[in-house]
Amino acid sequence: MAAPDADEVRRLRDLTGSSLMDCRRAYEMAEEFGGDVVVALAVLHRAGIAIHHKGDRDAWNRKGAPAQAECWRASIPGLAESFPPRAAGASSCSER
Secondary structure: OOOOOHHHHHHHHHHHOOOHHHHHHHHHHHHHHOOOHHHHHHHHHHHHHHHHOOOOHHHHHHHHHHHHHHHHHHHOOOHHHHOOOOOOOOOOOOOO
16 A cells, blocks of 8 residues: 555544554554555554453454444544445444
8 A cells, every 4th residue: 555645644533533643554554454544543443442451462453443443434424435444344333
């Protein structure tokens, strides 16, 4: 994936409320998730709340990130249009 320009990073930040650094890192990580920037951002978000999780935290982050990304797309106006899902396997919002 090509490096995002500042406007793309700002748009993701404005829609999600995440930090600019997390949004930039999400663009860098997106290739690992089929180019889906929102799933990559969800992995970063889950990494911040995984402190209570015992065991393999990275696997826990990656397992729940697609479901969290779909919940964000369903609840944040404009996110799905600006950043459509790229990988198959959409999940319901009840899985976390």
